[in-house]
Amino acid sequence: MTKPRLPAIEYIRGISMLGVIGIHVGSQYLSNTLANIHLIALFEIATRFAVPIFFFISAFGLFYNLDLARPFDYRGFMRRRFRTVLIPYLVWSAFYILHYTVLYRDPSLLTPLQILKYLFFGFASYQLYFLVILLWFYPLMPLWIKIVRHINKSGLCWLLLAQIAFNYYSSFIMNPYGIENPILKALLINRLNYWVIHYVFIFVLGGWLAVHSDEFMRFMKERRAAVCIFFWASMASLLVYYYKLILLDHYTPIEAINSAHQLCPPGVLYTVGASLFFFTIFTYPRYPAFLNPALSLLGRHSYFAYLVHPVAITYLGRIVDGTGRIMTAPLAIGFYCSVVLLAIIGAILMRRLGRHFPIINILTIGVYPKGK
Numbered sequence: 001m002t003k004p005r006l007p008a009i010e011y012i013r014g015i016s017m018l019g020v021i022g023i024h025v026g027s028q029y030l031s032n033t034l035a036n037i038h039l040i041a042l043f044e045i046a047t048r049f050a051v052p053i054f055f056f057i058s059a060f061g062l063f064y065n066l067d068l069a070r071p072f073d074y075r076g077f078m079r080r081r082f083r084t085v086l087i088p089y090l091v092w093s094a095f096y097i098l099h100y101t102v103l104y105r106d107p108s109l110l111t112p113l114q115i116l117k118y119l120f121f122g123f124a125s126y127q128l129y130f131l132v133i134l135l136w137f138y139p140l141m142p143l144w145i146k147i148v149r150h151i152n153k154s155g156l157c158w159l160l161l162a163q164i165a166f167n168y169y170s171s172f173i174m175n176p177y178g179i180e181n182p183i184l185k186a187l188l189i190n191r192l193n194y195w196v197i198h199y200v201f202i203f204v205l206g207g208w209l210a211v212h213s214d215e216f217m218r219f220m221k222e223r224r225a226a227v228c229i230f231f232w233a234s235m236a237s238l239l240v241y242y243y244k245l246i247l248l249d250h251y252t253p254i255e256a257i258n259s260a261h262q263l264c265p266p267g268v269l270y271t272v273g274a275s276l277f278f279f280t281i282f283t284y285p286r287y288p289a290f291l292n293p294a295l296s297l298l299g300r301h302s303y304f305a306y307l308v309h310p311v312a313i314t315y316l317g318r319i320v321d322g323t324g325r326i327m328t329a330p331l332a333i334g335f336y337c338s339v340v341l342l343a344i345i346g347a348i349l350m351r352r353l354g355r356h357f358p359i360i361n362i363l364t365i366g367v368y369p370k371g372k
Helices: 006-031 037-045 052-063 074-103 110-123 131-150 153-173 182-189 196-211 213-222 224-248 252-258 263-283 289-300 302-323 328-357 358-365
Strands: none
Touching: 006 037, 006 052, 006 263, 006 289, 037 052, 037 224, 037 252, 052 131, 052 196, 052 263, 052 302, 074 131, 074 302, 110 131, 131 196, 153 196, 153 263, 196 213, 196 224, 196 263, 196 302, 213 224, 213 263, 213 358, 224 252, 224 263, 289 302, 302 328, 302 358, 328 358
16 A cells, blocks of 8 residues: 655755755855855755765655565566666766866766776766765665664664764775775775765665654654754754864864764764654644745755756856856855756756656656656
8 A cells, every 4th residue: 555645755855955055065165265164064064964865765765665575576676766766877977978078178088997987986977976876775675675674773773873883984094095906996995986885874764764654753743852952963063073173173174074074973963863853844844834835846856956956066166267256155155046046947947848858857867757
């Protein structure tokens, strides 16, 4: 029996897309050596839940209508997932490789070895690594089903501790730069682009909560205040870490954001807090109902906007550079709003065009005509 649709999943997609754009616009703002550290915190720290929460809602969506008592159709699952993720990934990778080859007049990007490297690591554009990790999650779906089926609350706590420990080791202790083998060295240096192990806990948590959705709904309703407190406390812990690095340890802003990220211990907790918080407030909303259409629009077009927004950043950035203006705080905020607006407008126009030419939606966002 199909369970009721949960608007929260769609709304979270939209919020996450806005967060990802914030991170990437923040990188543009960092070109200003006198950038405001508080605005950097907004762009680069408060948004750090944005990528891992995608894994949470992806797992929730996969497990929500999955009957664990029935045999798992692995072949059918892989076919559906690759149609919705692999094909758009390859199409967008080809687009960005060709785009940057023409834009920067660099034919070296078209060599077979470079193309293979770009596809494996998601290097064609900086946001595509998310799809690479997601594609690695899919073949391991039988493992995730087994874990979700057998794990309990105590097991989830131990898995969280193990996740924090591993992410800390991978982020702050592992040092592959001394390895001589160039292939092994590249695989380890770029591990953040394809190692699913960095996000196993948040993925399993999403799947486990989906399987126990009735209990999860009661928890959100009864423990709303606790969920909100945990969210704000986890955000505060990550921000405190960021400000400590800058004000006490004298890190540069870019050094600070490269340490206070989603894989550091406060970042992992912040991801969990954000996942529970947004699911709660969107499932049992207390905000004005007129916001729901906007949230729905953002969520519905989040996939295309997520994939296309670097194009807007690239050309708006070239316009700003052409004027010789420094990326000040007001300009950065306007830049962010412009990128979001252009990405959403582009998504809406392409979705409408795809109604007449379905191949557009198939190739760009993996959406097929009904009955296909």
